[in-house]
Amino acid sequence: MLKDEQIYQKLLKAIVEHKLPPGERLPEDKLAEAFGISRTGIRKVIQRLALERFVIVEANKGAHVNRPSRQEAEEVLNSRILLEPQLIPDIVNNWTAKHAKHFYAMVDEENHADEQGWLSQSIQLTAQFHYELAAISNNSILAEFVEQLCYRSSLVLAAYGSRKSVSCDSGDHAELLALLDARETAQAQQWMEHHLIKVKQSISLDGNDCAQIDFQRLFSEM
Structure with a gap:
């Protein structure tokens, strides 16, 4: 059982x-x-x-x-826009070649799901990318909060999103990884904020x- x-x-x-x-x-x-x-x-x-x-x-x-209502969807995504870029400096400080290998492999999975048109799998993979990235900050409280926000974002995207919400139209995660590899903290923060704003803009309430x-x-x- x-x-x-x-x-x-x-x-x-x-x-x-x-x-x-x-x-x-x-x-x-x-x-x-x-x-x-x-x-x-x-x-x-x-x-x-x-x-x-x-x-x-x-x-x-x-x-x-x-x-989710329009207000709930916006609150969840706005919370991510505020929070996730703030974790980038700690993520950069803790970033290793092992992390890079793992996350580039995840990007390959995301790209494959996108090419196949597997929206539900794409939603799951992009959420996993974000909450696993947050965990590298070593701030367990905020990382757990981001994980819950990512799950709730998945519900928002399942209800109102489209392929644009999880595809390169909202920014390829490999671009962020390149910035983390180069220790470009400010640029990585800007990328993350822009990426999440694009995700928010992609949702439709139909x-x-x-x-x-x-x-x-x-x-x-x-």
Whole structure:
């Protein structure tokens, strides 16, 4: 039987990758059946996701994947614009050749996903790039905050983004890595701010209707 943490990670991954799109209902009975646990067990996981704003729980209506409002989307992205450039000096100070190798490999993955038109995977990869980069600052509090903002940005992009939101139209991450390699702190900060502003400008608030989800099939494939 899967543990609560494993179920949480599977549900979070499905939301971030848009396999459970914004607005999708999350019926306890079907999810409990899909994971082979009690409704009480699945309710605990849903409540955790609700605390993190990935899920909304309404009395007498049940739970559904959060569909961020314009204000929430703007607040999340504005927070990233303010915060992430400020971590760049510490990232530069801690930057190593090992870091460069790892992140260039991530950029290759991003480019491949973009070439294949895999939007959900592109969203996940770009979030991972940013929160792993923040972790190099060695400020665990801010890095954890950035990670949560990146997850919430993934929800925003899943709801309202497009290929422009995660493609070179918003700036190739390899450009940032070159600046980090060269220890160009000020230029790297400017790049990061411009990049996040472009991501914000790329979102459109036209959401899509949800298709019927087969929870049993979805989570048996993950």
